[in-house]
Amino acid sequence: AQSVTQLDSQVPVFEEAPVELRCNYSSSVSVYLFWYVQYPNQGLQLLLKYLSGSTLVKGINGFEAEFNKSQTSFHLRKPSVHISDTAEYFCAVSSASGGSYIPTFGRGTSLIVHP
Amino acid sequence: DAGVIQSPRHEVTEMGQEVTLRCKPISGHDYLFWYRQTMMRGLELLIYFNNNVPIDDSGMPEDRFSAKMPNASFSTLKIQPSEPRDSAVYFCASRETGGAGGRGEAFFGQGTRLTVV
Numbered sequence A: 001a002q003s004v005t006q007l008d009s010q011v012p013v014f015e016e017a018p019v020e021l022r023c024n025y026s027s028s029v030s031v032y033l034f035w036y037v038q039y040p041n042q043g044l045q046l047l048l049k050y051l052s053g054s055t056l057v058k059g060i061n062g063f064e065a066e067f068n069k070s071q072t073s074f075h076l077r078k079p080s081v082h083i084s085d086t087a088e089y090f091c092a093v094s095s096a097s098g099g100s101y102i103p104t105f106g107r108g109t110s111l112i113v114h115p
Numbered sequence B: 001d002a003g004v005i006q007s008p009r010h011e012v013t014e015m016g017q018e019v020t021l022r023c024k025p026i027s028g029h030d031y032l033f034w035y036r037q038t039m040m041r042g043l044e045l046l047i048y049f050n051n052n053v054p055i056d057d058s059g060m061p062e063d064r065f066s067a068k069m070p071n072a073s074f075s076t077l078k079i080q081p082s083e084p085r086d087s088a089v090y091f092c093a094s095r096e097t098g099g100a101g102g103r104g105e106a107f108f109g110q111g112t113r114l115t116v117v
Helices: none
Strands: A003-005 A010-014 A019-021 A024-026 A031-038 A044-050 A056-058 A064-068 A073-078 A087-095 A109-114 B005-007 B010-013 B019-024 B031-038 B042-050 B053-056 B065-071 B074-079 B088-095 B112-116
Touching: A003 A087, A010 A019, A019 A109, A024 A073, A031 A064, A031 A073, A044 A056, A044 A064, A044 A073, A073 A087, B005 B088, B010 B019, B019 B088, B019 B112, B031 B074, B042 B065, B042 B074, B053 B065, B074 B088
Parallel strands: A010 A109, B010 B112
Antiparallel strands: A003 A024, A019 A073, A031 A044, A031 A087, A056 A064, A064 A073, A087 A109, B005 B019, B019 B074, B031 B042, B031 B088, B042 B053, B065 B074, B088 B112
16 A cells, blocks of 8 residues: 655745655555645646656756655755745655556645745 | 546535536546545545546445546546535546556646535
8 A cells, every 4th residue: 555644734934945845655666756736726736756767856836856765755845935836735656556556645735935 | 638627616505415526537548536635634536447447436435426437538426415524625637548657647627616515
């Protein structure tokens, strides 16, 4: 079975400050990892994904994430946040468990950017 | 492509009524997922289809919930009878197997916000 833990339910930060949203996963097989963003009253949009290759993945809107297999983590970072980054962020994992790569989502982290 | 299209965006219904949520996946995508989002439980997978065939419905909470996919471009999620605890945002998502062997991302619709009073 696979699971995702997002360690912080809410992360407040000031504009232009750096931010890190934490994500840990568990799976008994190779994993593929995703970060999605959800703006109010919207669906989920993909920020970035790790399928293979370089463990540092760059996504849209200046976000990046690093896959750390030994620590089973996939933390999301941005060096300088904007007010417009205020949203809910979801980490997701899929694996070959069951053969179908069905994504499992974390509970989400609410990023609140203050002016 | 217009993306995954869900309708309606909002639905308010009375307890006991039948509710049908609709989804049109992205053309060419062979996987379709139904998720439910609540504050208490987060984003839960209800059921998914592959090539229009239901593969795993173990996330469907009760027999009151049913889902169909009569063709590659349409799916429904039905709740009959509806109850207040069914109030949530329901998302449909689709994905193609393609060259990534199914490891790629799912694309989400805008969701249907269901309120049962």
